[in-house]
Amino acid sequence: MSAVVTEPPRVDRETLTRAMRAAVDRLDDHLRLVTGYHLGWCDLEGRATNASPGKAIRPTLVMLTAEAVGGGPDAGLSGAVAVELVHNFSLVHDDLMDRDAERRHRRTVWAVWGDATAVLAGDAMLGLAQEVLLEDASPYAARASLALAEATRELIHGQALDVAFEARSPLTEPVSLAECFDMAAGKTGALLAASAEVGALLGGAPPAACAALRTYGAELGMAFQLADDLLGVWGSPARTGKPVFSDLRSRKKTMPVVWATRYGGAAGRELARWLAEPDAHDETDLRAAADLLDRAGGRAWAIEEAWSRIRSALRALDAAGLDDRRRERFDALARFVIERDL
Amino acid sequence: MSAVVTEPPRVDRETLTRAMRAAVDRLDDHLRLVTGYHLGWCDLEGRATNASPGKAIRPTLVMLTAEAVGGGPDAGLSGAVAVELVHNFSLVHDDLMDRDAERRHRRTVWAVWGDATAVLAGDAMLGLAQEVLLEDASPYAARASLALAEATRELIHGQALDVAFEARSPLTEPVSLAECFDMAAGKTGALLAASAEVGALLGGAPPAACAALRTYGAELGMAFQLADDLLGVWGSPARTGKPVFSDLRSRKKTMPVVWATRYGGAAGRELARWLAEPDAHDETDLRAAADLLDRAGGRAWAIEEAWSRIRSALRALDAAGLDDRRRERFDALARFVIERDL
Numbered sequence: 166m167s168a169v170v171t172e173p174p175r176v177d178r179e180t181l182t183r184a185m186r187a188a189v190d191r192l193d194d195h196l197r198l199v200t201g202y203h204l205g206w207c208d209l210e211g212r213a214t215n216a217s218p219g220k221a222i223r224p225t226l227v228m229l230t231a232e233a234v235g236g237g238p239d240a241g242l243s244g245a246v247a248v249e250l251v252h253n254f255s256l257v258h259d260d261l262m263d264r265d266a267e268r269r270h271r272r273t274v275w276a277v278w279g280d281a282t283a284v285l286a287g288d289a290m291l292g293l294a295q296e297v298l299l300e301d302a303s304p305y306a307a308r309a310s311l312a313l314a315e316a317t318r319e320l321i322h323g324q325a326l327d328v329a330f331e332a333r334s335p336l337t338e339p340v341s342l343a344e345c346f347d348m349a350a351g352k353t354g355a356l357l358a359a360s361a362e363v364g365a366l367l368g369g370a371p372p373a374a375c376a377a378l379r380t381y382g383a384e385l386g387m388a389f390q391l392a393d394d395l396l397g398v399w400g401s402p403a404r405t406g407k408p409v410f411s412d413l414r415s416r417k418k419t420m421p422v423v424w425a426t427r428y429g430g431a432a433g434r435e436l437a438r439w440l441a442e443p444d445a446h447d448e449t450d451l452r453a454a455a456d457l458l459d460r461a462g463g464r465a466w467a468i469e470e471a472w473s474r475i476r477s478a479l480r481a482l483d484a485a486g487l488d489d490r491r492r493e494r495f496d497a498l499a500r501f502v503i504e505r506d507l
Numbered sequence: 508m509s510a511v512v513t514e515p516p517r518v519d520r521e522t523l524t525r526a527m528r529a530a531v532d533r534l535d536d537h538l539r540l541v542t543g544y545h546l547g548w549c550d551l552e553g554r555a556t557n558a559s560p561g562k563a564i565r566p567t568l569v570m571l572t573a574e575a576v577g578g579g580p581d582a583g584l585s586g587a588v589a590v591e592l593v594h595n596f597s598l599v600h601d602d603l604m605d606r607d608a609e610r611r612h613r614r615t616v617w618a619v620w621g622d623a624t625a626v627l628a629g630d631a632m633l634g635l636a637q638e639v640l641l642e643d644a645s646p647y648a649a650r651a652s653l654a655l656a657e658a659t660r661e662l663i664h665g666q667a668l669d670v671a672f673e674a675r676s677p678l679t680e681p682v683s684l685a686e687c688f689d690m691a692a693g694k695t696g697a698l699l700a701a702s703a704e705v706g707a708l709l710g711g712a713p714p715a716a717c718a719a720l721r722t723y724g725a726e727l728g729m730a731f732q733l734a735d736d737l738l739g740v741w742g743s744p745a746r747t748g749k750p751v752f753s754d755l756r757s758r759k760k761t762m763p764v765v766w767a768t769r770y771g772g773a774a775g776r777e778l779a780r781w782l783a784e785p786d787a788h789d790e791t792d793l794r795a796a797a798d799l800l801d802r803a804g805g806r807a808w809a810i811e812e813a814w815s816r817i818r819s820a821l822r823a824l825d826a827a828g829l830d831d832r833r834r835e836r837f838d839a840l841a842r843f844v845i846e847r848d849l
């Protein structure tokens with residue numbers, strides 16, 4: 166597991182994009198423009214652009230899983246579109262709630278069109294997701310829709326925790342690591358678990374394989390979030406599309422930060438005091454905080470925890486009954502998630 | 508159709524409320540509190556209250572339809588819960604978008620807990636709606652879920668139009684009556700149409716009956732919205748839960764207002780000029796505007812249009828194949844909608 170992988174396992178991005186566009190085309194002119202802009206297809210006036218399409222890790226997982234359990238080449242397509250729509254619903258609403266004005270080097274929907282449009286565009290994508298999946302003629306589509314609806318509830322729970330954590334002082338009301346895991350399991354784990362499960366269901370997998378692939382997705386999701394938490398501090402703005410030290414700037418209670426303030430000794434306690442200060446910080450200050458996080462062991466712990474989640478994900482695959490060639494693709498996806506920028 | 512009806516046809520409110528509570532109980536503590544407060548079950552601290560439960564016209568229609576086409580007594584229950592959740596998702600998000608601080612004599616969710624919580628509570632109800640319906644073991648549940656997802660898209664389109672209309676001057680960029688009908692068909696018609704269709708589907712009705720009942724619901728919805736538009740001007744605050752002349756105060760482009768400013772002669776043109784004035788108005792002023800709306804014929808037109816929609820709704824029932832006793836209940840519901848306060 167040491168080779169550096171820079172691309173996820175190939176899925177047919179063109180087919181996926183075509184299906185995404187067909188779904189979004191059902192919206193009215195204004196919401197189609199807003200959604201197309203958010204998805205990187207066009208600029209503010211609707212002119213086609215070549216903005217980075219994002220990693221599409223969730224639809225990749227759906228397509229991969231549906232194919233791996235023996236579904237036809239497009240068995241997972243409606244599910245892939247649906248999970249990508251749910252993911253993007255959550256991004257548009259989260260940006261509004263967190264008042265993040267930039268994503269992928271572009272202004273966010275609320276920052277361009279205002280709160281009402283951001284609420285509506287998110288709502289529209291959440292509704293479309295179920296519509297696309299329920300229109301699939303597969304006998305497994307309803308079960309897949311239910312899995313997606315359950316994951317949506319967990320996703321909202323995760324975001325609700327994130328919002329609630331904002332208000333808590335790292336000194337007087339510290340967030341516990343268990344609470345932080347709960348948030349990450351909701352915000353990231355649930356939809357990756359559902360992606361694997363939806364793919365397995367649409368591909369016609371038996372219950373034991375669905376459960377195994379679901380666990381793979383959930384553990385992969387935790388690894389993915391840990392990698393994202395590290396990128397939020399040490400990732401280059403060119404890669405993340407966000408300002409340098411972004412998560413420290415906004416004092417986000419990410420997993421490495423919570424671990425460090427709890428178990429990171431003197432450096433961790435100093436980091437907690439720094440996070441509790443209400444003042445804005447300049448870049449020298451942010452760099453000092455990042456060093457504290459590193460010295461407290463938060464970075465090393467997050468890397469080890471992410472690898473441990475990847476190992477759990479791969480162990481879960483044992484019960485999925487995949488042949489070696491197919492299994493290799495899930496190994497490659499897992500490595501991609503964790504090695505993409507670390 | 509002349510007898511005054513003050514109660515909708517009876518459905519088992521206790522069963523409905525129990526099923527609604529079972530759905531909302533899946534949410535985490537905070538979102539359960541927020542949603543329970545919004546639904547009138549508890550106060551801000553979670554203490555049980557006896558707030559008015561609302562008219563529950565949508566779940567009533569689902570239950571009535573499912574039973575009328577021959578489903579068992581609880582055949583429509585999951586659908587009734589689902590449409591009521593979608594309706595309340597839209598109320599919570601609309602209050603946020605419109606910055607309405609009061610509903611049913613209580614502060615709205617965003618006004619109490621802030622924007623993020625209102626976004627999350629609405630999202631959670633929309634997700635729950637699909638979850639509840641898809642868990643129904645009925646072979647028709649997936650088809651009903653799809654009908655609900657389609658209606659959700661139309662509902663969001665209607666609200667998007669409402670938001671867009673806000674910014675248009677009645678003098679230089681007037682909203683046409685066709686646009687206004689489109690908005691009402693989305694905001695109110697779509698979910699009432701889906702309520703009748705979901706009930707018919709869950710009750711096992713053949714396609715022709717489903718289509719007929721769907722049309723009944725759509726026309727009933729337009730009548731309902733017209734009645735609501737009149738209540739928004741002439742309804743008593745005790746009945747509406749909103750300030751007197753509420754829709755004039757906010758210069759809402761309702762159907763009677765748009766009709767009056769377009770086809771209401773001199774009084775209508777004066778009303779358009781009044782609506783285009785940016786200043787706040789006192790109650791004498793608001794009363795004068797209501798008189799202009801009346802003199803321009805907006806009130807009389809809306810009453811006649813509402814009755815015309817009711818007649819269309821009842822005509823649509825001819826194709827539903829209902830016996831006289833069952834048909835009578837749909838007549839009663841239609842009369843209730845239009846006569847409740849006019």
